[in-house]
Amino acid sequence: MAIRNIVHEGDDILRKRAKEVPEINARIIMLLEDMADTLKEQEGVGLAANQVGVLKRIFIADVGDGVIELINPEIIEVRGKQEEEEGCLSVPGIIGMVERPEYVKISALNRSGKSVIYEGTELLARVFCHEHDHLEGMLFIDKAKDLRSASDEEEEDL
Ligand code: CO
Numbered sequence: 001m002a003i004r005n006i007v008h009e010g011d012d013i014l015r016k017r018a019k020e021v022p023e024i025n026a027r028i029i030m031l032l033e034d035m036a037d038t039l040k041e042q043e044g045v046g047l048a049a050n051q052v053g054v055l056k057r058i059f060i061a062d063v064g065d066g067v068i069e070l071i072n073p074e075i076i077e078v079r080g081k082q083e084e085e086e087g088c089l090s091v092p093g094i095i096g097m098v099e100r101p102e103y104v105k106i107s108a109l110n111r112s113g114k115s116v117i118y119e120g121t122e123l124l125a126r127v128f129c130h131e132h133d134h135l136e137g138m139l140f141i142d143k144a145k146d147l148r149s150a151s152d153e154e155e156e157d158l
Pocket residue numbers: 087088089090130134157158
């Protein structure tokens with residue numbers, strides 16, 4: 001287990017489409033463990049693998065109920081709309097309003113290779129979309145309006 005360095009905006013890896021994970025092996029499990037340690041240390045709510053320099057379709061989320069791990073995630077249903085301020089561990093000090101669906105249903109593999117489905121509303125729905133965007137090479141600043149500098153208390157890091 002280890003804390004990994006967070007890649008910041010300007011690094012190409014954040015602008016590439018992450019690759020499918022063909023096999024869940026010991027390296028992938030170690031990556032998941034390290035990502036959880038890193039997310040906790042950063043006090044974030046979501047982290048995609050390319051944010052720690054690994055171009056694979058993996059992200060984790062923790063909105064307060066423990067870490068959820070998603071491998072090869074696919075958004076299968078969205079409903080409604082919400083607009084809230086977002087930040088990103090890869091774009092420190094900046095926040096902006098982003099429109100997201102109110103409800104998101106997502107399928108993925110868990111670390112055992114089993115198919116899982118999660119449903120999220122409010123913050124979890126936003127995290128699912130924000131992290132999925134990372135895997136497509138997209139950042140919240142591409143979609144946000146009213147980008148501005150954030151105070152430490154305001155920052156909510158996805
Ligand atoms: Co982010």
